[in-house]
Amino acid sequence: METRDNEAGCSIRALPDHLLVAAAATAIEVNPVNAPMRAPGGGVPSGVLEPEHIALLTSKYWGPQPRQLSVSFLEPTGPDLRARILSHMNVWSNSCGVSFAETDEAGDVRVSLQPGGYWSYLGTDIRLVPPDQQTMNLEGFSMQTPESEYHRVVRHETGHTLGFPHEHMRRELVARIDPAKAYAYFLATQGWDRQEVDQQVLTPLDDASILGTPPDQDSIMCYQLPGSITVDGLPIRGGTDVNATDAAFAASVYPKAVSAPPSQRTAAAAGDAKVTA
Numbered sequence: 001m002e003t004r005d006n007e008a009g010c011s012i013r014a015l016p017d018h019l020l021v022a023a024a025a026t027a028i029e030v031n032p033v034n035a036p037m038r039a040p041g042g043g044v045p046s047g048v049l050e051p052e053h054i055a056l057l058t059s060k061y062w063g064p065q066p067r068q069l070s071v072s073f074l075e076p077t078g079p080d081l082r083a084r085i086l087s088h089m090n091v092w093s094n095s096c097g098v099s100f101a102e103t104d105e106a107g108d109v110r111v112s113l114q115p116g117g118y119w120s121y122l123g124t125d126i127r128l129v130p131p132d133q134q135t136m137n138l139e140g141f142s143m144q145t146p147e148s149e150y151h152r153v154v155r156h157e158t159g160h161t162l163g164f165p166h167e168h169m170r171r172e173l174v175a176r177i178d179p180a181k182a183y184a185y186f187l188a189t190q191g192w193d194r195q196e197v198d199q200q201v202l203t204p205l206d207d208a209s210i211l212g213t214p215p216d217q218d219s220i221m222c223y224q225l226p227g228s229i230t231v232d233g234l235p236i237r238g239g240t241d242v243n244a245t246d247a248a249f250a251a252s253v254y255p256k257a258v259s260a261p262p263s264q265r266t267a268a269a270a271g272d273a274k275v276t277a
């Protein structure tokens with residue numbers, strides 16, 4: 001399949017700097033496992049790092065207890081289109097304990113279809129977005145948009161809302177990217193300056209902050225990157241749908257049902273991540 005340049009266009013929307021420490025506190029309040037000191041393989045000594053640094057190392061996963069996030073639309077949006085978007089968001093709920101339901105009020109997740117590309121804030125960060133602003137942007141999505149784009153984009157952005165970062169930021173995949181070529185490529189295709197490329201593409205996720213599964217270039221959270229920017233000349237394939245690894249990981253972070261008391265649930269979620277590391 002030909003490389004489609006617009007596919008690399010998703011950026012994870014970051015909160016403004018003055019909210020980063022508050023966002024980290026929210027993430028840890030919602031789900032203590034988000035704290036870097038508790039992350040699998042972490043062991044960051046407390047008292048050594050500034051709050052701003054700790055904030056950068058904090059994950060943004062929702063807690064392991066099953067939950068429903070409400071969804072609203074910023075602009076008037078037809079019921080068929082709203083239902084179609086919701087159905088793709090809820091593909092994740094087939095395998096995990098987080099589901100999405102429409103609300104007439106300002107939702108936890110607020111979708112806009114206006115210009116600005118495809119993006120979402122990460123996990124619990126959506127709690128700090130002003131209620132009159134979107135947490136997810138799906139530029140131009142309509143009933144005419146191909147089904148494959150709903151699979152590739154809506155499911156991907158929903159993964160960010162679940163707290164999943166970009167799979168292509170994994171250290172093993174970042175190491176395959178030639179920085180000079182990446183700067184030129186993303187400037188030409190996305191208009192990103194070097195700092196944006198560093199943030200969105202070239203800075204590996206902290207090993208302690210994630211996942212516990214091997215890097216998976218077919219993950220829905222991995223965007224296709226062309227061979228023209230890799231060191232070995234081979235493309236990073238990128239995912240086009242939620243795959244079995246994505247579903248299994250989502251199920252491990254967000255069990256569909258739990259019977260243990262809350263304190264044990266949290267420990268179990270951390271344990272799962274360790275077991276699969």
Ligand SMILES: [Zn+2]
Pocket residue numbers: 010011012156157160166
């Ligand atoms: Zn993305």
